[in-house]
Amino acid sequence: MSVADFSRRHRLRIGAAAALLAVVVVAALLDLPGAQLLTVGTAERTLRSATPIALAAIGGLYAEKSGVFNIGLEGFMIFGALAAAAAAWMLSGGGSITQAQLWFGIAAAVVVCSVLTAVFAVLTIRYEADQIVAGLAVWFIGLGFGPFVATVIWGGVSSPVLPNVDNVTVPGLASIPVLGRLLFDVSPLVLLTILVAVVAWVVLYRTRYGYWVQAAGENPEALDTAGVDVNRVRYASVVLSGALAGLAGASLSIGFGSGFTGTGATMVDGRGWIAIVAYLFGNYNPLGAFGASLLFGATDMLQIQLQTIGVSLPSSITELFPYVTVLVVLTLVGYTRVPDAVGEPYETEE
Amino acid sequence: MLGATVLERFAIAVASTLLALLLGSLVVAASGYNPVRFGYALVYGAFGSLSNVAFMLRQSTMLILAGVAVAVAFRAGVFNIGVQGQFVVGGFATALTVLFLAPHLPGGALGGVLLVCLGTVAAVLSGGAYAAIPGLMKAYADANEVITTIMLNFIASGVIFFLVNGYLRPPDAVAPNTQPFPDYVDLPSVAFASPSFSVIGLGIALATVVVAYVVVNRTRFGYDLVTAGHQQAAAAYSGVDPERNVVATMVFSGMIAGLAGAVFAVMILGYYSDPATFPRFGFDAIAVSLLAANNPLGVVPAGLLFGSLDAGGQYIDFTLNIPAELVDGIIGLVVLFVATPELFRMAGRHTGLGGRGSKESRSGQPESDGGDEA
Numbered sequence: 131m132s133v134a135d136f137s138r139r140h141r142l143r144i145g146a147a148a149a150l151l152a153v154v155v156v157a158a159l160l161d162l163p164g165a166q167l168l169t170v171g172t173a174e175r176t177l178r179s180a181t182p183i184a185l186a187a188i189g190g191l192y193a194e195k196s197g198v199f200n201i202g203l204e205g206f207m208i209f210g211a212l213a214a215a216a217a218a219w220m221l222s223g224g225g226s227i228t229q230a231q232l233w234f235g236i237a238a239a240v241v242v243c244s245v246l247t248a249v250f251a252v253l254t255i256r257y258e259a260d261q262i263v264a265g266l267a268v269w270f271i272g273l274g275f276g277p278f279v280a281t282v283i284w285g286g287v288s289s290p291v292l293p294n295v296d297n298v299t300v301p302g303l304a305s306i307p308v309l310g311r312l313l314f315d316v317s318p319l320v321l322l323t324i325l326v327a328v329v330a331w332v333v334l335y336r337t338r339y340g341y342w343v344q345a346a347g348e349n350p351e352a353l354d355t356a357g358v359d360v361n362r363v364r365y366a367s368v369v370l371s372g373a374l375a376g377l378a379g380a381s382l383s384i385g386f387g388s389g390f391t392g393t394g395a396t397m398v399d400g401r402g403w404i405a406i407v408a409y410l411f412g413n414y415n416p417l418g419a420f421g422a423s424l425l426f427g428a429t430d431m432l433q434i435q436l437q438t439i440g441v442s443l444p445s446s447i448t449e450l451f452p453y454v455t456v457l458v459v460l461t462l463v464g465y466t467r468v469p470d471a472v473g474e475p476y477e478t479e480e
Numbered sequence: 481m482l483g484a485t486v487l488e489r490f491a492i493a494v495a496s497t498l499l500a501l502l503l504g505s506l507v508v509a510a511s512g513y514n515p516v517r518f519g520y521a522l523v524y525g526a527f528g529s530l531s532n533v534a535f536m537l538r539q540s541t542m543l544i545l546a547g548v549a550v551a552v553a554f555r556a557g558v559f560n561i562g563v564q565g566q567f568v569v570g571g572f573a574t575a576l577t578v579l580f581l582a583p584h585l586p587g588g589a590l591g592g593v594l595l596v597c598l599g600t601v602a603a604v605l606s607g608g609a610y611a612a613i614p615g616l617m618k619a620y621a622d623a624n625e626v627i628t629t630i631m632l633n634f635i636a637s638g639v640i641f642f643l644v645n646g647y648l649r650p651p652d653a654v655a656p657n658t659q660p661f662p663d664y665v666d667l668p669s670v671a672f673a674s675p676s677f678s679v680i681g682l683g684i685a686l687a688t689v690v691v692a693y694v695v696v697n698r699t700r701f702g703y704d705l706v707t708a709g710h711q712q713a714a715a716a717y718s719g720v721d722p723e724r725n726v727v728a729t730m731v732f733s734g735m736i737a738g739l740a741g742a743v744f745a746v747m748i749l750g751y752y753s754d755p756a757t758f759p760r761f762g763f764d765a766i767a768v769s770l771l772a773a774n775n776p777l778g779v780v781p782a783g784l785l786f787g788s789l790d791a792g793g794q795y796i797d798f799t800l801n802i803p804a805e806l807v808d809g810i811i812g813l814v815v816l817f818v819a820t821p822e823l824f825r826m827a828g829r830h831t832g833l834g835g836r837g838s839k840e841s842r843s844g845q846p847e848s849d850g851g852d853e854a
């Protein structure tokens with residue numbers, strides 16, 4: 131990384147920080163009660179809202195680091211949301227669903243999406259499909275087959291109301307003020323996401339496998355020369371991105387939500403696309419991606435907070451905050467330095 | 481697909497569609513429906529009666545218009561996934577123009593023609609302006625247009641729902657709809673007695689195809705656009721300002737998308753409503769354009785094919801109770817296969833002597849040898 135490159139990126143960061151500051155200043159000028167906006171409840175909802183975005187983002191950044199732009203995250207999340215709800219519902223035989231069955235549903239979503247991304251990986255890596263177009267296709271397939279399969283199972287594009295995963299409450303620690311509610315009385319999926327972010331960071335930057343992933347995207351020839359199968363590393367990274375997108379989808383339908391919704395843009399509502407921006411904003415760093423997801427999660431939750439403090443904006447407008455934030459972030463950050471070999475199929479010269 | 485010849489592209493388009501339909505039928509069978517009845521109903525829904533044909537042509541008209549919008553951008557290497565949003569914005573501009581000017585203009589045929597023309601101009605301008613946003617963001621801030629255009633689709637839908645629901649909906653109305661347009665604001669029915677399809681609409685779509693083809697293939701602007709899409713360096717060397725070219729491409733594409741919105745508002749709806757409930761022509765148009773190898777002329781057969789699928793899909797929904805979303809999934813599969821020409825080239829090579837793949841291989845293989853330079 132050259133000095134000029136670094137300073138440019140730095141400037142963009144400063145720009146982003148300035149934009150955030152501007153938002154705060156505007157809020158202060160409008161005399162919004164900041165203290166009421168920043169409550170433990172807000173933080174908790176922000177974590178929940180950030181979870182699906184962060185999971186998909188961390189998977190997506192592994193795929194892109196390894197050289198495959200998985201732009202189909204949105205579609206895989208739709209399949210994940212559907213698979214989780216369908217598996218849990220079928221296992222219960224349509225009756226009341228137990229916690230164990232919900233967890234089985236989450237596992238099913240991970241497996242289903244891993245298999246689907248394996249197919250996507252074969253098409254993009256082995257058959258050299260155009261990654262952008264194939265990723266868009268995954269989205270369209272999800273938008274079509276998601277509600278279709280839901281109709282076959284439930285007779286309508288959405289599932290009936292399903293329960294969601296219980297919070298994990300640590301007795302004693304949960305009564306610590308602020309932290310207790312945030313970390314010790316919380317959805318296990320939130321904890322899992324934090325764990326995934328940390329492990330993903332350690333693996334990517336502190337293990338040999340992480341270096342392979344980075345080399346597969348930056349300099350596949352060198353990795354090949356070192357005797358590592360480039361495409362095998364890419365397959366593993368892409369399948370990981372699918373597994374995490376499946377988990378992200380499951381967190382929407384039965385993690386926090388109450389079943390699968392198949393209307394409109396489905397319940398994923400662009401979070402897969404926001405996830406891509408999250409890891410770009412986080413500069414391909416899993417912890418950075420997690421931080422960016424928190425930002426998008428916070429804008430998503432802003433509407434509830436504005437309502438509770440009595441600022442009356444119609445929900446059809448406040449729902450647009452995350453999308454507007456994405457545009458602002460993308461404009462300020464631009465396209466961060468993409469791994470060199472992204473989008474290029476690699477063929478060994480034997 | 482850029483390096484392939486016309487014949488090879490055609491073979492890949494046909495093979496992609498057939499493979500997607502085959503997989504769709506397997507899904508139908510696996511879901512417990514009869515695939516033969518599914519296939520028959522799909523065809524009957526598109527061509528079985530005069531009113532079915534009118535509906536098929538109506539869907540095709542929209543897909544051809546939106547498909548051309550996608551094609552001119554893709555041709556220049558710009559992924560305009562925002563045609564849906566530009567289409568929604570264009571239609572809204574038409575609705576605003578018609579509803580606000582109608583009381584001030586004479587009624588009858590003259591007023592109708594005037595309002596339709598003014599509404600169309602408003603749609604074209606606003607569609608182009610809305611497309612300029614992601615164009616400027618890509619050109620000057622390096623923001624990935626796939627993501628910005630998708631975000632702008634959500635934003636267009638949300639803001640217009642807010643405006644229609646909050647300001648344009650008559651006080652006693654239950655649904656979030658505007659007032660209906662005056663009766664005389666419509667494209668007259670010719671040949672088909674359908675209230676929501678006019679041959680004139682199809683004519684507008686075909687005229688747009690011709691204009692887009694001429695612009696892309698016979699003008700300086702089109703030459704710059706295509707060279708910039710395929711050979712950045714060569715384009716810059718010949719004096720093309722790449723940033724300005726990206727913005728111009730998006731605006732041109734968005735103007736056509738806006739026109740599609742005008743046709744939708746005038747010919748099909750006759751009022752305006754919640755955009756989230758509109759058909760996703762802008763997305764299906766991506767499949768149309770890809771199948772047509774981003775050639776404006778190829779958009780016509782591709783648009784007719786997807787229009788037929790769409791009409792057939794709606795028919796199976798209300799006769800066989802097979803959800804119409806299935807067809808959206810099949811269209812997604814077509815996109816996936818079109819993105820993967822190598823799959824068919826390999827299939828062609830492996831089954832070169834007879835067998836199911838022989839047709840593709842015979843038309844695909846000789847060209848793929850000569851056409852691999854890209």
